Amino acid sequence: MSDPLAPSYDPSTFESRLYTEWESAGTFKPRGVGEPYVVLLPPPNVTGTLHMGHAFQHTLQDALIRYHRMRGFDTLWQMGTDHAGIATEMVVARNIGREGLTRDGLGRAGFIDKVWEWRERSGHTIEKQMRRLGTSGDWSRSMFTMDPMAADAVVESFVRLHEEGLIYRGQRLVNWDPVLKTAISDLEVVNEEEDGHLWSITYPLADGSGVLVVATTRPETMLGDTAVMVHPEDERYASLIGKMVKLPLTDRQIPIIGDAYVDREFGTGVVKVTPAHDFNDYLVGQRHGLPMINIFTPDAVTNDNVPEAYRDLDRYIARKQVLADLEAQGLLVETRPHKLQVPRGDRTGQVIEPYLTDQWFVKMDGLARRGMELVEKGDVQFVPPNWINTYRHWMENIQDWCISRQLWWGHRIPAWYDDAGKIYVGRDEADVRAKHGLGGDVALTQDNDVLETWFSSQLWPISTMGWPDEQKMAQLGYERYVPSSVLVTGFDIIFFWVARMIMATDHFTGRVPFRDVYITGLVRDKDGQKMSKSKGNILDPIDIIDGIELEALVAKRTTGLMKPKDAPKIEKATRKEFPDGIAAHGADPLRFTMCALAGPGRDIKFDLGRAEGYKNFCNKLWNATRFVLMNTEGKVFAGKPSPTTDAERWILARLENASTQAAAHFASYRFDLLAQALYEFAWNEFCDWFVELAKPALTGDDAQAADSTRRTLLHVLETLLRLLHPLVPFVTEALWRSVAPRLSIDAPTISLQPYPQAGDNAGDFAAAETDVEWLKAMVSALRRIRSELGVSPTRQISLLVQGGGEAECKRLGRFDSQLRFLNRIESIDVLQGEPPAAAAGLVGEMRLFVPLEGLVDLGAERTRLDKELKRVEAELMKSTNKLASETFVQNAPPAVVEQERQRLADWTAQRDALSAQRARLG
Structure with a gap:
């Protein structure tokens, strides 16, 4: 059943609806068949909201998951959130303070109850926001690091490390927060x-x-x-x-x-x-x-x-x-x-x-040597590879790890003390008493400290798979899904998380946690400044998706500042930058922006103008689809096209090229090049050129060419939507549902359709590519002449041609009707002798002349050319004088001198062409 297509692109009308449909249908769950492809989501803090760093990394992970899902892989994107010990304790303490309560007044058990109440009420915010971005993870397997399964893994790992002599308690110097204590x-x-x-x-x-x-x-x-x-x-x-x-x-x-x-x-x-x-x-x-x-x-x-x-x-x-x-x-x-x-x-x-205090520590030297070995021999690979140097430096200078925190919220350390202060470690108190033969007459008190959040996070690759419970491991697919395929994360936590996951997973299971580690940069503002509350330059991805009014944006940026005196400055800057607030862009333009900026460098500069540009891209795609649907009304095709026109063969060749590039860029994690290649094909080659080149066939007398062109339009559009789907899932789904039925495709979602592969559209189209590129050059040259002369696109012109080789002359005859249609040409003639007063162009070896008589005001055109000649001659003189200077030629870098020589040649050619054109006007 085809979805009706609205007359204009409005993401607010379909994005949330489509996501609900995907999730309800179980689209994001692993299939259990095919080669596994697994991504571990770095679990965001349960206290947090989606920020630009999340939006950036989650978009890249989602693109990888959607791409491999469409390729038939058994995809699992492991969702979850981190309990964020310090942050959560602060949030809840602040909340109960408004009720007149205190942490110490409630006591440990009462305070923990309040934390769980808060988590059930407010702790799922970020997961809802991730859905708004289009995150296609398996939410049915989502794990909270304080869930029983995760807690069991934490206790087991602590006990095992202690039994092996790798965890000890001692007095060391630590970073101490005197407020949090x-x-x-x-x-x-x-x-x-x-x-x-x-x-x-x-x-x-x-x-x-x-x-x-x-x-x-x-x-x-x-x-x-x-x-x-x-x-x-x-x-x-x-x-x-x-x-x-x-x-x-x-x-x-x-x-x-x-x-x-x-x-x-x-x-x-x-x-x-x-x-x-x-x-x-x-x-x-x-x-x-x-x-x-x-x-x-x-x-x-x-x-x-x-x-x-x-x-x-x-x-x-x-x-x-x-x-x-x-x-x-x-x-x-x-x-x-x-x-x-x-x-x-x-x-x-x-x-x-x-601060010097007694804490629990993990001995790291032996674990680090093994962790370094796994990376050095390629069991885990960093992308880009230079990040191995950062990893190596930290591993070679590692210190023992302080894992205890003086908090109440978190995994309580499984250690007990008797009245003499002797320490006993076990899975619970009963285990301790049984292991050490302690009767009920021996009083035991559990350690008050909890484990650092990173201690539980290091177990993420295996705790999410049920480790150490073999029954749960079998149910959750441990053998199938460990190691995962890739971890996408920031360079700032290579030490704190990536390295520890490698060491812990290997130590407890003998496996690596993931095969690739794709390291992203940080998202900064458009000026390259780090986004921070204190600078007032934070952008909220949800505000970009759904929009926000100016006053609400000002309030958001100035509320809760660590230094309230900064508020007036931040408010002034916000009003200047966003006088009308932030318009709603939808999730897809934000996602495409993130992919386009994801180069191999460390940081990216986020400019909201890019998102606006990609909103226009989605709108362009929407309008092109409406054009195709309008021109294929009542038609249904099956099978691949058998092109009859050169334009069809050309676009199929370009589609093959786009598919080849997409596969290469996904394989190398070059999301920026992927976005660039698909943008170029979608906007320029399909929406602009092929839509235009199709019009002569659609409106001509050749019924076979018209129907073939319709089939090709639908085929290329449907394939393009599949190519783009991992990057912009919502708009491609909405459009695909209208296009697919016309190609006899009976399926509920584009998400489970095969991703286009190199070879799908291969054919002997080289000659057509060459010919159509010539046609495009001819159309562009004539449009440029129209633009320079200020001639309306609807006004008829005459074209005179001179010169050109045999192949160009044949193309002129073959594309006669297309040239007339696309450029509103009344007549095309071969020029004998000197040209009349005309505007000129050059394509290959063929010279083009558009007679000016009756087309433009010749006096005004003479004035325009005289003005342009004066400007070009001034530039030519600058280059001439510069190259005549021995000081410049001898002292300037060779590349600069060569650049200036090229400029001289270009200005000379422009001067000669303008002079010849001016001479023809008398």
Whole structure:
């Protein structure tokens, strides 16, 4: 049954409806037959909404899935969301705060209940938005990382790694957020350059023989110093190594040590060492066996390890007190402005504190060696391949992984403590008691910490397949679908996720998680700036799809800013850039834009103007389909076309070329070249040229040629829609449903039709290609003459031709009717002798003349040509003078000189042609 086609392209009338039909019909589910093709969706945060990075990566994944589904593969796109420990805990804590409740007041169990309530109410937002984009994943298999199946995998992996001696608990320095009061990963730390100060402080030598001046940006941490450090080859201080200094404001003495880590040019060349509050100092402390003194509580307040005068102070109040006392004692030498990199938590915006605390860790050295081996031997391949260098650098410099977080929302660490503090690890408390022979009289308390979100995410390739439960693995197709075919993700999580999935999957199953890793860049704004709330340059993909009014856009960009003072600036910029808000574009134009921008570089600049251009592309496709349907009304064809006209043979050859290019670009993940090739074929070759070249046959007296052209129009259009479907699924589905019945295709959706393959339209069409390219050149040359003369496209003209080889003269006769029809030509004659006053053109060796008498105002044309000749002669003179300069020819790069010579030749040819044309006008 053919769907009626609306008179104009309006995606709001069909996109959501079509998606619902696809999903309800089970179109996105794996078939269980054919070669498997699997994509793992990087699970977005359950707290999140679809952002431009998601839209970019999800579009590419969807294009791959739709392409392979149409090729007959058994496609599985594994959906799911991540529980996002920190983000979710913050969201829910903020929500219950509006109810007058607190996290601590509810207690752990009560708070977790609130989180699950929130998840059921609001946690599916991003999945709904993904559907709006056209994401064709198997939602029936979608997994949440806190689901029981995923939780079982997390517990099992922890227990196994602990039993193997790869997980341990120890005291290490970590990134600490003093607001959240938890360790956080490097990925959750944003380093920003800020204005600060560099303070120079006097440290007296203990023997009274002199002083050292130490430079620091964090004077409050001096209360935890356990050494001062100089470069061992620094002649100023080498003799002091091994001596002691008095630590100001305390009663402690600390040693002077030598270490090559010191930059002799920074400050005074003497630095303080605070191993418990600086990551570099921590390593120095380990090398030199220094004590580690933690001076802060979890909320960054000074503790009892500092002198009494400085206890119970916020770190910045402590800084002021320390500086004041140093100055009062004459120990503060200098204060000067200094630019420094300040680490802030991406969730709270607070300065992160390097903090010494007991945490759970995974030993990474052995796992990393194996992970590197798998990539080096090609079991996992990076695309583009240069990203292996980034992967290798991190693996070769890997540190043990801190996997514990001081949160309540997440997978609780499966470890229990008895009253003596002894640790027991097991799958649950009963397992612990059975394994260690602990009776009911032994009290056990489970560890309060949860595991970092990345710990559960590393298991994504196998936890989604039921591991370690063999029955579930069999039900979900573990043997068939692991490893997956490709992972599409950003370069920024190669370390945090990609590498860990490779190591974990191999360690637990002996398999790699995926064969290819296609690394994308980041989506930036049109000026290349990173999109961020603070800059006010974020674009919401749903706003691009459905549109948003200006006031709503302003409110969205200025609400909830970390720095409210930025709101007026952001509002002004938004009103200037989007005075009418953002118009609705539909999902397809956004998707096509993303594909067109997906080159092999690191970042892409997103310009909304591109989306507007591709909305015009969808509209062009819509109108071309209406033309084809109008000209095939009442006709039904079956089978492939048997072309009778050169135009048909030409378009079939170009269709074959487009199919060949599509296969090559999908195979190499060159979505940009894929989009370019299909755009060129659809817009220029089909919608423009073939539609025009078909008109003479459709309106002519040859019934066989007319019917053959109709069949070819339908065939090429239907094939084109299948070629485009993975990139723009909605508009192609809507149009295909109207086209398919006229080709006797009885199927419910284009999504399950075969993707066009190279060879489908192969034929001996080379001669027709050459001939039609000549015809196109003739039509273009005559249209250009019309445009230059300002002659209406509907006005009849005469054409005189002169010269040309035998082949061109034959083509002139063969395409006589097409040339007359397409260019409104009244007569075509071969010119003998000198041409009259005429506008001229050249195609191959054939000269074209359009007589001007009666066609244009000859006086006005003389004036136009004189003006153009003056302009061209001025440009010609510039090139002549430049090349006459020995300085330019000798000093300019050879390529620049050659370019200028080419310009001279071009201007000379233009001058000669214009002069000849002007001379003919008298």
